[in-house]
Amino acid sequence: MVRKYRITISIVIVIIAILISLVFVFNRKDTKAYDDKLEQAQKYVEELDYKRAETAYLEAIKIDSKQPKAYLKLADVYVADGQADKAIKILNKGLKNVDKDDQKEITEKKKKIEKQTQNQDVINNGGNHVTYNGKTYYWKYSSDGLYSAPMHAMYFGNYIRLKMI
Structure with a gap:
């Protein structure tokens, strides 16, 4: 009886370990895909190819909409391309999607862009x-x-x- 009990506990422990490992593996794949898109977008920004950078950042947001970095970088692309209104829109979307802890940086960038556009005549x-x-x-x-x-x-x-x- 004790032996069956030990075998059952061992099997349960192995199954739990496998499940935890799978969670980490799949989570890492999403993180890698997200990071790859950010890196790809940054290369497009360096080439001043804002359309392709925009596409890559939007793909990163699709992969993980809870991370603030793609929203912040995409807002920078929009500002560099003279589209402050789109920058504000993407930051508002980021504020809805990211965790409360990550909203501060997005809020600060949004205020900065709004202040810049208020000081412009055109x-x-x-x-x-x-x-x-x-x-x-x-x-x-x-x-x-x-x-x-x-x-x-x-x-x-x-x-x-x-x-x-």
Whole structure:
């Protein structure tokens, strides 16, 4: 009877050890994939290839959305590419997903970006949209000059011609 009891306990211990090992192995694979994506993204940043860097950071976030580093680095990419509004959005997403302990760094970066954009008269929103003194404008290039219109006016065909100096 005692012998059966010892064998049963030994089997249970071996099964628990195997389960713990599997948890560590699979957790490590996710960590390695996450780190690989961060490293890949950083190479794209060094090459100033912001589109590919963005893609790599977003893939890292898919792998582990609880880690703050990809959110922070992606926000840096957006700021470098003149897209502060996208930086704020990704940081807000990070604040929802990361653990409470990791939110401080994201909050600080968000405040810093918001402060920088408040001090600017012109914010490049990407593409043909620019914000100037709190109003968003659509830019249109034509053969005889540069035209602009507030976002609400562009739908009615109202463009303002700007003189180039």
